[in-house]
Amino acid sequence: MAEPVHKRRKVKHVSSDEEEGESGSFASFGDSADEDEEIESGRNNDGLNGELSRQEEGKEELNNAEMDVEVKGDVHSDGTTSDSAEEDGQTLHEDVQIKRPSPKITNTPSVLRNDARGDATSKPDPIRSTYTANTFRSNMFKLQVDELLEQIRPRQSKREIEAEHALQRLKKTIETLPSRGPLPIENAERQxxxxxxxxxxxxxxxxxxxxxxxxxxxxxxxxxxxxSHALKTASRANKVVEIDMVVIMPSSLFQEKDYLNSRYFYKRAYYIACVAAGLKEAHGTELDIKFNNFHDNPLKPVLTMNALSPPEEKSAHSTSSKWQINIIPSIAEDVFPEDKLGLERNCVRDQGLGAIDGTAEGQAQSPTPFYNSSLRSDMLMTSYLKLLHGVTKSCEAFRDACLLGSTWLRQRGFDSDIHSGGFGNTEWTALMALLLQGGGPGGRSMLNQGYSSYQLLKATLQLLAVRDLSKQPLVVGADMGFANSTSGDTPVVWDSARGHNLLYKMTPWSYRALRQEAKTTLSMLGDQHFDGFEATFIVRTDNLLYKYDYVVKLDHASIAGTKPKREHQALEVHRKLYDTLHRGLKDRVTQIHILPPSSDSWSLGSAGPSNANNTELLVGFAVNPDTVNRTIDHGPTAEEKSKSASFRKFWGGKAELRRFKDGSILETLVWSGKEGGQSVFEQIVRHLTSRHFGDEVEKGTHVVGDAYKKMLPQDSGITTFTPLMEAFKQLETDIRSLNGLPLSIRQISPADAQLRYASPTTAARGRRQMPADVVLQFEGSARWPDDLVTIQRTKTAFLIKLQELLQESIDSAIARIGLENQEHDIVNQAFLDIAYDSGAAFRLRIHHDREQTLLERRLKDKALDPRSRDIAAIGLAKYKRDYVKTPAHTQAIARLCSRHPGMSGTIRLTKKWFASHLLSNHIADEIIELMVARTSIQPWPWQTPSSVQTGFLRTLAWLARWDWRAEPLVVDLSGSSELKQAELQSITTKFEAWRKLDPALNRVVLFAASNVDTDGTTWSDGRPAKVVAGRMSALAKAACTEASEKQFSLDPASLFASPLGDFDFVLHLDPELVGKSSQRKRSSKNGVVFKNLELADEEDSSSVGFDPFGELVSDLERLYGSAILFFSGHPERPIIAGLWSPQTATRAWKLNLSYSTTPLKRTDAEQVDAKINKDGILAEIAHLGRDLIQRIEDNEK
Amino acid sequence: MRSLQIRTRQYQSSRMVPMPKSKVATQVQDFTAIPLRRPALPAHPKETTHYLYIRANAPKVPTEDTPRELFIVNVPIDATEHHFRSVFADHLGGVRIESVDFEDTWVGKGIKAPVVHADGSRGKKRKRGVEDGKTDQEVGVLPETWGREVHRSGGTAVVKFIDQASAAIALREARRAAKNSKEIMWGTGVESKIPALGYARYKAHHKLRYPDPAILQSSVDTFMEAFAAQEADRTKQLTRQRSEPDEEGFVTVTRGGRTGPAREEEARAQEEEFKKREKSRVKDDFYRFQVREKRKEHAQDLVKGFEEDRRRLEEMRKRRGKLRPQ
Structure with missing residues (x-):
């Protein structure tokens, strides 16, 4: 199949190129956009192409199926139908229209409609499933979308009926209100x-x-x-049913020039106040009537009404707050001329404001687009309603697409309100309606009416992602009457038919954020290994802690206080803040998002909203991890006079003129990169706020984001590991340069968390620590014995030789041979520890690939007893893990860590989290690494995290959602889709086979596979047990709840605190004896100050690999087996906790119980019961641990 | 984190079982339960009782030593031969022990002869790596790395006394001790004679697991020599089998003839290779029927995939309830 598809794609490309030449396409939009956008869009296209090919695969199938039946193979042989138009730009829809006469294609919408209604009981048929493969991402995706739509589609329920009753009453009242005035302003207001x-x-x-x-x-x-209520596009998932009722003010109230100087808005305000007065009189007892700014626009107050629950029905509060009616005054479309309110016009003349606002003088005639559009949008209320109504009639999937779009926006925290982006359901719906009308090249429509809801959604997102609307405004309809005069960073979608900019409420930052989200979603939908449904529609992404690397809290009052006079220009203060931060942080950040406090509704009697209770202005930053903490910034050269002057003006005293090595003299900023103090990022933010907004603002500034990094004992970057990595290279050269080895060396590979930047601590002098595993493979030889036990001896002999040679040739290292696995003589018996004087230590094992065959043969040997075959199975698993999987995994993770700067720190912090919750002996390091890698490689619905905070919290968020019973964890560590679909399929099959084999999850609970390990059970065979995995999920859930409740007042340390009361007993170990720091303490106690003396201390190298804590845990697990579940805090907390297994419940006495018992005779019967001797066992443990255990806490008493 | 009160119901249940009124039994089946007192430690400041179940050894296949052996169940994890010597010598009739076999003792590279069990399943019988036809002596054993063994909880042991009479006395005394709940202190006077547990034991293990390379070398050498001898022996035997007919007049076909049969996996690889070549000779889209069949197959796959997806969604719905945005 692959072959023909490939060809087809080529053909496709050619044809789309031609079309581009003719009329341009989506891809051409990005042409003049800046560079990184192009890259971005290129990537998206890649994903799309992948999808395209898949879709065509299905398409071809369809064609072929038809060929079989109808024997007319050339009908659709060019493979272009409505679905591909989505990819190649709207131009292709012509083809679709040409094809429409074909009965099969005209059928498409109706089939879709049936699908969308989701008659789940009808039988699936191949034709239908192929259709879904074309118009939706995949069957699974489509089925889920159907299910979702079923859940969110509005329906007539109690609250809607109630709201509509109220609506009727209100309407009647409003229509009977008496006229007032005309009165002079003061009289009218006073009255x-x-x-x-x-x-x-x-x-x-x-x-x-x-x-x-x-x-x-x-x-x-x-x-x-x-x-949305009238259009039936309001999602049922919204907590409140909101109904917008527009009251058209009679044109007679207005004069020709009222569009100037807010006169319209004053009249409007009076009008709404009169309506309020009338409604209050008539319905004040049953309704809670308040003023509110419509979509946060301070020019446009509206009335909001909720039901007041009668006091006797307090309990029935369920319905009372569930609906809300907004009364919005507006005017007819023809009251003011359209051309006076163009984006380039000024409608707030300075004679009206000059007296109040001195600053306006200089820019007397500068355009007032926001004001104009605010007014214009009032005039167009009805007109848009008509438009949308028409579209819902002509486009089948429009309503569903609106629902999907509004869900998508809602999960990302976007809303029509200015403070939450200014792009909500209203704008989405209108935008899509416009795109169905036009917007494409040559005045053709950009979306096709035959699209499925998913295609509509995706194509709209495509427009948002690919085209920078602030640089290249989109004009829908005839190009007349449009003159752009916005400052170049406000997005414009100009509706020429109605003369209005749809996106007038969007700020530069909210538009950037929206584009970012659209891009992310598109690349997510292009990721074939990922079922993007949940991330697109279910997961909320608007928690700032997950979304941004840094969040800066500012005191809004003190910032806005610098310019309080014109209210709707508080926006300008935000813009100044944005510009300042943007200029000051430059490439350190990739995204700045300003979240002003939302304005509340206010009661009818008070003058305006009181924002006393939320005065925090939040600024979220996504950073570039490579540059965020750069300590030196270069400005313009000294010669560039005007530039350097502006640089100095911007930075103030911080700017210095410096001469650099290459002779250039540059304006420079130097930040302190000291550890422990404020991060460079924080210093810059503080400097900027204090310089441009005053010291007061700086004092109220609070920067959140570094706390997680500081939880790590060492620096979060990979530089901590540099000495160890260098030592490893040294080891490799040392071994390779040895003369006299009987076989030549094929490979020396690292196979340890320390050698993939992922161990919680690294080698440091004087620290007792575990050596890093290294695997050595010799070139093949026929002289190896063909017997497992003897192979192990031969390996030992090789190691002895290696040790001798190393000792002879290298002075700076001590090599010692150690023994392991004495209980099974067919697995590896010896290793070589090499400890360098620098503190780096390695544990070398020899990999001989013949072992695998021998073990496999043993496993299949029917003549052997089961016990021996079990051992062979253990040996084989161990062989694969130690010699094949771990080195490959190590290499992959190491590469990822050096590619994603935040990852190493995140892995270490996540391991610390697991250890703090006493799970470290259950969840393998490699599984934790896979979890974190997943956050980087499949970051959806976010982008790859660039700080420890986001990486860690998103990993926990995923962990909380992970349903390990039914989902395997599959990570493509290559990051470049090396994991092929077929492999993915085989992993899924393996997973399902395991679940079928072991439905009670007694053996494999977590299934974690990657491109280097398609088995999925390498690190999770046998442990964790189900109860432990359940605890892991519960802990992650608790952490996420905590994070979403407390937001940034969350203390990171609280996520790591774990109560011990959950366990049956707790062993408190002696931190001195098990701790890592004991060595250092001892040496300082002895007063060893000289480096060379310390070196001479033999203790140092012989204690490498000494780990009484780990030994004790493994002893306990071996001795008590399944009777007790032990939880070890190694190495984070010197604690071992235990739970008695339910298997140890009192039962009839029998011979082979695997725990110590007390024989109890029942008084009423002859039978003797065996009761677990808990006291006796605890005493045994105390004896086993002796001085290691300080105290045993028995929680059962 | 207040929401962390997580306990699995499964694990909680063990606490909730109501206890019927009962007292400690002295006799279980044919075992006698001897109470052993264990001294308190600072970490667990309380004296506790451990119950040792004891009876005459009765393996399925008795040996000549069986009459002078006792079978012990629920051996304390820290038990050693010294412990048992002390228990029997000081408290149970003053009899002398010849040896104690713990069920899970590892000797050298393998396990010593297992203790025979009533159910027999625990016996970890396995083939020795080197079967030295003539002697049972293990050679080339790697150095021991633990100074003191510990045993799994609830395990068993066989105690061998010097004679049958001693075993009988010991059993009788044990019964009496159980009846009178005689105070038998576990480990008094023993601990000083044997390596300590705790930190010291791990420290010692850490030292022992790095043996002197010279000792290790000689052990490996011995092993390799034995292995070589064994191999030579085997080759010789095979050659003989090949050349001489056995008593019924058959000549055994064996490995290692003049050409020597190929290794099994090599032959298999060859076969695989051959099959592949065979396959590639006729491309699978050469004939019309092939294309048609493939297409049909694909169509079926699509339908199957669709049904599979439906099923998965159905399962998902069951698991997680309705799909609603968070």
Whole structure:
């Protein structure tokens, strides 16, 4: 199959190239965008191409199927249908339209519709499944989407009915309200305040006292329900049913020039106040009526209404808060001329504001796009409703796509409100409707009406991701009347038919964030190894702790206080903050996101929103890990006068002129890179805030993000491991340069966590530590014996030789032969420890590949007794793990760690987490590494984490969600899709086979595979037990709950604290004897100060690999087997905890119980019971551990 | 973290079992339960009782030593021969022990003859790596790395007394001791004679596991010599088998003839290779029927895949409930 598909793809590319030449396509949008965007889009295309080929595979199949039946193979032989249009740009939809007459294709939408309605009981048929393969990502994805839509599609339930009743009543009331005015402003306001206790919510600045115009109220021209409720595109998952009711103010109230200087908004404010007064009188007892800023826009107050639950029905609060009605005043489309409110026009003249705002003078005629669009959007309410209504009629999947889109936005924290992005359901729906109308080249539509909901979603995301709308505005419809005058960083989607910028509420940062999310989602959907459904629609990604590497908290009042006069220009302060941070941090950060506090609704009587309780302004940063802590910044050269002047102005006293080695004289910033103090990032942020916003702001600044890194005993980077890595290279050269070895060396490979930047601690002088495993393989030879036991002896002989040679030729190292695995003589018996004076230590074992064949043969040998075959199985697993899997795994992880700077630290922190929760003897290091690697390689729905904090928390978040009963953990460590689909398939098959074989999960609980280990059970065969894995999940869940509750007030240390009360008994070990620091203490006690004396101390090298803690744990596990489950905190906490297994419940006495018992005679019967002798066992343990155990805590008493 | 009160129900249940009123039995089946007192330690400041079950040894296949042996169940993990000597000499009739066989003792590279068990399943019988036809003596044993063995909980041992009478006395005394709940202190006066447990034991192990290379070398040499001799012996025997007909007049076909049969896996690899060549001779899309069949197969795969996906989703729904955005 692979061959024909390949060919097809080539053909495809050619044809799409041609089309590009003719009319351009999606890919061409990115042409003039900046460089990294191009790379980004290139990557996306890669993913898409992959998908394309897969889709075509299905397509071809379909064609072939048809060929079989109808014997007319050339009908669809070019393989282009609606689905491919999505990939190659909208131009292709022409083809689709040409094809439409073909009965099969016209069928598509109806089939889709049936699918979308999700009749789950009907039988699947091949044609249908192939259709889904084309129009959705995969069958699985489609089935899940159907299921999701079923859950979120709005339906008429109690709360909706209740809300609609209320709506009817409100409408009636509004239509009967008496007219008021016209009155001069002050009179009008006072009258409302005194007679109705309603304060008119004038936007800031208030209307001037000397204003000539008057305010009035008259019966509305019409009252209508609009928005997502009317369109049935509101997701049921929303907690509150929101219904938008628009009240069209009669045109008679307005004068021709009212669009100027906020006059319209003043009148509007008075109008809404009058409505409020009327409604309060009529419904004040049953409804909770409040003012609110519509979508956070301070120019546009609206009324929100919730049901007041009657006091006697307090218990029924369930329905009371579940619906909300917004009353939005607006005007007819023809009240003000469209061209006066273009993006380039100024509508806030300085004579009105000059007196108040001095700064406006200099820029008297600068355009006011936000103001204009705010007004314009009021005029277009009905018009958009009509548009959307029309689209829902003509495009089958539109509603579903809206639901999917709004879910996607919601999970990412986007909303129509300005503070949460200014891009929500409303904008999504309108954007998609517009794209269905036009937006493509030559005025053709960008989306096709025959698309499936998934295709609509994906194509819309594609537009958001690929095209930078702030640099290249998208104009839908005829190009007339559009003149862009935004400052170049506000995105524009210009709807020419209605003369409006859809994205007027978006800020540069929210637009960047949205694009980032769209890009991430697209590359996620292109990842074939990943079922992106959950990450796209289910997981919430808006928790700042997971999303950003750093979060900076600022005091909003003190920042906004620097420019409080024009309220809707608080945005400008945010923009200044953004610009400052952006300029100051440059390439250190990849994303800056500003989250102003949201404004609350306020009661009718008060003048405006009181933001007393949330004054925190949050700024999230995603950093570039390579540059974030660079200590020196170079500015312009001294010759560039104007540039350096602006540099100095920006940085103040921090800028210094320095001369560098290459002779250049540059403006320079030097930050202190000292460990322990503030990170460079924090220093810069503090400097910038204090310089540009004042010391007060700087004092209120709080930087969150370094705390996790500081939990590590050593630096979080991979530099900590440099000495060890160098020592390993030294070892390799030392061994390779030996003369006189009987066989030449093929390979020396590292096989240890220390040699893949992943061990919690590294070699350091004077520290008692475990040597790093190394595997040595000789070139093949026919002279090896053909017997397992003898092979082990031969290996021992080789090691003795190696040791002699090493001792002769190298002075700086001590080599010693040690023995292991004495209980099984067919597995490796000896190793060679090599301890360098530098503190690095290695444990060398010889790999002989003949062993595998011999072990396999033994395993199959029917003549052998079962016990011997068991041992052979153990030996084979050990062989594969030690000599094949671990070296490959080590290499892969080491490569990843050097590629992703945050990863090494994250692995170490995660291991610390496991050890702190006493799970270290259950979950293998390699599995933890795979978990963390997964976070980097399949970071969805985020991008690859670039700090320890995000990496760690996202790993925990995934761990909390991981359903290990039904999902294998599969990681492609190559990071370049070396793991092929077929291998993935075989891993899945193996996983399912294990689950079938062992449904109770007695043997394999966690199934973790990677491209270097497709077995999946290498590190999890036998342990952890199910109960331990359950505890792991529960602990991760608890940590995530904690993280989402406390957000950044979360103390990282609290995630590592684990109560011991859960265990039946706890052994407290002597930290001196088991601890890593005892060596150092002893030597300092003896007063050894001279380096050479310390070297002479033989203790140092002979204690390498001495680990009484680990030995004690393995002894206990061996002695008590399944009777007690031990939990060791090695090496994080000197504690071993235990749980009595339920198997040890009192039972009839029998001979071979594997635990110490007390014989108990039942008084009522002859029978003798065996009761576990817990006291006796604890005493035994105390004797076994002797001085190692300080105290045994028995929790059962 | 307040939400960390995690206990699995499974593990909790063991605590909840209600205890019927009962007292300690002295006799279980044909075993006598002797209470042993264990002194308190600072880490566990309480004297405890351990029960040793004892009876006359009755293996399925008795040996001539069987009458002077006793079978012991629930051996304390820290038991040594010294411990048992002291128990029997000081408390149970003053009889003398010849040796104690612990069930899980590792000798050299293998296990010594196993203790015969009632159910027989625990016997870790296995073939020795080197069967030195003539003698049972193990040669080329690697140096021992533990100064003192510990035994798994609930394990067994066989105690061999110097004569049959001693065994009988010991058993009788044991019964009496059990009846009178005689105070038998475990390990008094013994601990000083044997290597200590705890940190010292691990320290000693750490020392022992790095033997002198010279000793190791000689051990390996001995082993290799024995192995070579054995191999030579075997070759000789095979040659003989090959050349001489046995008593029924058959000549055994054996490995290692003049050409020597190939290694099994080599032959298999060759076969594989051959099959591959065979396969590649006719491409699998050469004939029309091949293409058609392949296509059909693919269509079936698609349907199967679809049904599989449906099933998976159904399972997922069962597991996690409805799909709703978080």
């Amino acid at each position: 409302l305040l005194t007679s109705n206790r309603v304060a008119t919510p004038f936007p800031n600045p208030r209307p001037p006292k000397d204003a000539k115009y008057k305010l009035a109220y008259a019966k509305p021209a019409s009252v209508n329900v609009i928005g």
